[in-house]
Amino acid sequence: MNAPLIGARIERKEDYRFLTGAGQYTDDVTLPGQTHAAFVRSPHAHAAIRSINKDKALKAPGVIAVFTGEDLKVGGLPCGWLITDVNGQPMKEPVHPSLAQGKVRHVGDQVAVVIAETQDQAQDAAELLEVDYDVLPAVTDAVKARAKGAPQLHEVAPDNTCYVWAIGDKAAVDAAFSKAAHVTKLDLVNNRLIPNAIEPRAVNGMYSRADDSYTLYVASQNPHVERLLMTAFVLGLPEHKVRVVAPDVGGGFGSKIYLYAEDVVVTWASKQINRPVKWTAERSESFMSDAHGRDHVTTAELAMDKDGKFLGLRVKTTANVGAYLSTFASCVPTILYATLLAGQYTTPVIHCEVTAVFTNTVPVDAYRGAGRPEATYVVERIVEQAAREMKLDPAEIRRRNFIKTFPYQTPVALMYDTGDYEATLSAAIEMAGVSGFAGRKKESEARGKLRGLGYAAYIEACGIAPSNIAGALGARAGLFEAGEVRMHPTGSCTVFTGSHSHGQGHETTFAQVVADRLGLPIENVDIVHGDTSKILFGMGTYGSRSIAVGGTAIYKALDKIIAKGKKIAAHLMEAAETDIEYDRGVFKVAGTDKQKTIGEVSFAAYVPHNYPLDKLEPGLNENAFYDPTNFTFPAGTYICEVEIDPETGVTKIERFTAVDDFGKIINPMIVEGQVHGGLTQGIGQALLEGCKYDQESGQLITGSYMDYCMPRATDVPMYQLETRETPCTHNPLGVKGCGEAGAIGAPAALMNAITDALQPYGINDLPMPASPQTVWKTIQNAKQKKAA
Amino acid sequence: MHAFNYHKPSTLGDALSLAGKHAEGKVLAGGQSLVQAMKLRLASPTDLIDLSGVKELTGIKVDGSTVTIGAMTRHADVENNADVKKLIPALARLAGGIGDRQVRHMGTIGGSLANSDPAACYPAAVLGLGAIITTNKRKIAADDFFKGLFETALETGELITAVTFPAAKRAGYIKFKNPASRFALVGVFVADTSSGVRVAVTGAASCVFRATAIEKALAARFDPDAVPAGTIKADTLNSDLHGSAEYRAHIITVMAKRAVAQALGK
Secondary structure, rough: OOOOOHHHHHHHHOOOHOOOOOEEEEHHOOOOOOOEEEEEOOOOOEEEEEEEEOOOHHOOOEEEEEEEEOOOOOOOOOOOOEEEEEOEOOOOOOOOOOOOOOOOOOOOEEEEEEEOOOOHHHHHHHOEEEEEEOOOOEEEEEHHOOOOOOOOOOOOOHHEEEEEEEEEOOOHHHHHHHOOOEEEEEEEEEEEEEOOOOOOEEEEEEEOOOEEEEEEEEEOOOOOHHHHHHHHHHOOOOOEEEEEEEEEEEOOOOOOOOHHHHHOOOOOOOOOOOOOOEEEEOOOHHHHHHHOOOOOOEEEEEEEEEEEEEEEEEEEEEEEEEOOOOOOOOOOOOOOOOOOOOOOOOOOOEEEEEEEEEEEOOOOOOOOOHHHHHHHHHHHHHHHHHHHHHOOOHHHHHHHHOOOOOOOOOOOOEOOOOOOHHHHHHHHHOOOOHHHHHHHHHHHHHOOOOEEEEEEEEEEEEEOOOOOHHOOOOOOOOEEEEEEEEEOOOEEEEEEEEEOOOOOOOOHHHHHHEEEEEEEOOHHHHHHHHHOOOOOOOOOHHHHHHHHHHHHHHEEEHHHHHHHHHHHHHOOOOOOOOEEEEOOOOOEEOOOOOOOEEEHHHHHOOOOOOOOOOOOOOEEEEEEEEEEOEEEEOOOEEEEEEEEEEEEEEOOOOOOOOEEHHHOOOHHHHHHHHHHHHHHHHHHHHOOOOEEEEOOOOEEOOOOOOOOOOOOOOOOOOOEEEEEEOOOOOOOEEEOOOOOOHHHHHHHHHHHHHHHHHHOOOOOOOOOOOOOOHHHHHHHHHHHHHOO | OOEEEEEOOHHHHHHHHHHHHOOEEEEEOOOOOHHHHOOOOOOOOOOOEEEHHHHHOOEEEOOOOOEEOOOEEEHHHOOHHHHHHHOOOHHHHHOOOOOOOOHHHOEEHHHHHHHHHOOHHHHHHHHHHHHHEEEEEEEEEHHHHEEOOOOOOOOOOOEEEEEEEEEOOEEEEEEEOOOOOOOOEEEEEEEEEEEEEEEEEEOOOOOOOEOHHHHHHHHHOOOOOHOOOOOHHEEEEEEOOEEEHHHHHHHHHHHHHHHHHHHOOO
């Protein structure tokens, strides 16, 4: 028997091909007769299209076809979650066309596609397409878009309002505030982000005249969902005639969950010209066409008693959803946001109202964390501010309010199954050297620098489930996962999963789960994902759901493999099935030394000479669908320590400590990698990144890396990481998920540290990203205010 | 990128005659700005005349107290040159801080100066040290070379062949980077030279300029604390997402102090 694999730091099986250039990404796929597409995009934020003249583009060298919205009048791209307005009406769902229908509503909105023999020819010809625009006033700010006289995007959505939605008991919250000894109030902006996966979006669609079928290669996080949405809701194709392959995908962070217009256009066009059509986004296109993230404006109020015990939380948020509803845009600022506002605390009553607003910007959808970073930012910023106002230590105010008994029903719909918030907090305090902070602060001050310490005690909800509850809340899809385990006659194993790996390391982690349970060397287990022709079904990878949902589906399939294996082993050893004991690849007759390995059992199943054929089918291949009974609830404490140079406004992160509770951990090395990435993205949001539109013209100012600041290795410190473990109570692996935690907790910890450092100036808030200029300017304003 | 014709001459004469022949063509030095612009379809030259085969444009020569750098010399070669490090360490440090390793192995001093990007580092050294720019036609003093945004004294058909830097008694360069692009949001080159103190500022305005009030103060006392505040007027400076004119004006003063400290080895 092999050493246990659960909890082992196994190097990633997939890295050999990634690091040696042997990965196969969508753009690497070139099909016989390949053609190339270039999209013509709107240069305006808001305009009516008077006319389009294709003549010059059609005459350009190598051009095969030019299509506009006149040619492709199929239904709009669907939104996968119905939110009901407080007035009882469904949210407004304006048509989201694949190619513009008479109007463009953001810079980058797709107007036409040019298909040519080569990519250069397609791009050259795209420049020749003549589009006559009637430019309209634009609005990019969600608060301004609701104001009187604001430019209107969609006739069906008056005041640019998609919905006003609310959760919680408003009367109870009002009552709690009337009894409060103190109320802390904060106005917060959660800045808009651009995802920036290293591999741009790409799609290669092929139509086969032979059997009237389509094959689509696409950089997607969920190929089955892509197929379902495209066939059923947009193109009206039979699902069994479309194969979607998501091969190696270089990062997603949410941006590759959605069904995009380009995917639809390329698939449709491949039949029109009867040749495969490939499109790979240029980086500039990614900036203006990948769904963006965040973009909330929030007012939060926290009511407390005289001891800093939370009595109620009141939150009002305006969420910018962009020009159209992207696939899951509607649930991000509602179901995935407001339900997390209890945080780790026993706040008895919470009310949150969310107004979702259309603007002349790229659609906003889920981006690493999706709603939960926004919730954590509200809760952890206001808790820290409350501590300052109540003159309590920030750890102490959290301890006074922690949830300590589980399961715990929050006032905002969720039921936390397990957790130990004190454990992660006290471990983080120890690791971060909080007791020595005062000394370090003095030392910084001696050098003319400001030093600050900030906490964030986050919680997230992963593996959104169960399907029936989600459906009742408006989900238009299921939220289960499928897995299949195929034992081969010679004892090796192929596993098919509906989860999709685009950086998460599933080929290793899932193989560890299977190899450990089957007692196989990990080399004998391969994980297959990302192909609708091979995999039963899949809801894909997002929301840190893969190990908890996809991993459990595989675990359930393993249950069936073992159950059948016991029957076979009982036959082979002439024992009763009830006497067979199983442990990691070995079937034993209880109380004897008789045993058969999984390999021997598998061989017997496929070469059934000595086999109970009268009672049992040959073969050893099982599948399972798993629909969880609840979310999982990873949680933890992050502590950030910064030093600020008041002369320049430059913030340096001196220490960053993260103690997470992800439940059981399969591969600590991969988990650390996920936390590193998440923290770095969270730090990126707080310190560096921020999508900016020109308020007048609606032009995207941060349209390249010259202006959009991605975090680099030198921007982040060496992270100090640890984990604590309270196993999830409702899945057999006890796992919770770890993909988003860093991005969820880091911004609040960092901004709390910065505002702590700026306390000498009385500064309690400044906008993200806290760029040097922003920090400096905030200090200057505070100085002037003091002087006045 | 639009299609173009590629030429690789091996002599300066051939390069100039090709450039003369192709009015819509461009001379290619290190390609760190031009090729990017072409990839974005912002520049579409019909012809590229690649100077990398012209050997006479490459190399670093020391003559007494001056350093002459061939126009096609890569940043990394300046960064790592023992003579430059010894004679004008601030120049080697500046070259070593341009872009990233890949950029420094492709980008050239001549390309950078001819482009006169407002956020480039080299113009600060050239103006700060009072260098002489040699072209195929003449010698141009640094003070006469930089004319404005992407604009220089170079005429049509004129190519930079070399740049001659006089060594300074002491010099320092500090760059405050644009957080996104890592170009200079503000870069200040301070040099105490035989002809007086020179302070050149890049990144902050439409092109590199001398901060004369700071020069004057430092001529009286070459010390970080001598750098006067408030002498840079914001109204002539750039304003963008990463730095308002007001912020840039402030940062010039701070970087000037730090450059003086560096020059003094503090």
